[in-house]
Amino acid sequence: MQETNNTKKEQKLFLLAKQARENAYAPYSNFKVGAAIESQAGKFYAGCNVENVSYPVGTCAEAGAIAAMIAAGDKQIKRILIIGDGKDLILPCGACLQRIKEFGSHETEILLADLQGIQKKYHIEDMLPIGFESLE
Numbered sequence: 001m002q003e004t005n006n007t008k009k010e011q012k013l014f015l016l017a018k019q020a021r022e023n024a025y026a027p028y029s030n031f032k033v034g035a036a037i038e039s040q041a042g043k044f045y046a047g048c049n050v051e052n053v054s055y056p057v058g059t060c061a062e063a064g065a066i067a068a069m070i071a072a073g074d075k076q077i078k079r080i081l082i083i084g085d086g087k088d089l090i091l092p093c094g095a096c097l098q099r100i101k102e103f104g105s106h107e108t109e110i111l112l113a114d115l116q117g118i119q120k121k122y123h124i125e126d127m128l129p130i131g132f133e134s135l136e
């Protein structure tokens with residue numbers, strides 16, 4: 001039962017991230033990325049990359065999803081899914097791993113997907129074993 005419930009939530013995350021990816025603003029790299037968060041409270045948030053002609057000003061999909069979660073008054077990431085359609089799966093950048101850690105727990109999962117579906121699952125501590133700890 002638990003497994004079925006998780007599978008449904010993962011599918012919802014996948015579809016949300018895929019949909020957000022379609023709206024990504026990526027005219028410079030032509031590389032669209034989507035992300036979706038399931039919070040500990042059971043709510044869902046999505047984000048996409050938003051590039052800028054001044055390259056460092058652009059933001060990652062994960063940052064957009066986290067900003068949507070915070071704007072809604074939510075704070076704890078249960079799992080986050082990142083989707084792209086490159087040759088390799090999209091990994092969160094170092095800054096985004098630290099962003100995820102800020103609002104995650106030891107159990108926070110990072111799911112990597114391509115357009116066909118979820119391909120890999122990690123925990124935040126697999127990808128960022130030593131990061132800055134939140135002050136909370």
Ligand SMILES: [Zn+2]
Pocket residue numbers: 060061062063092093094095096097
């Ligand atoms: Zn990033």
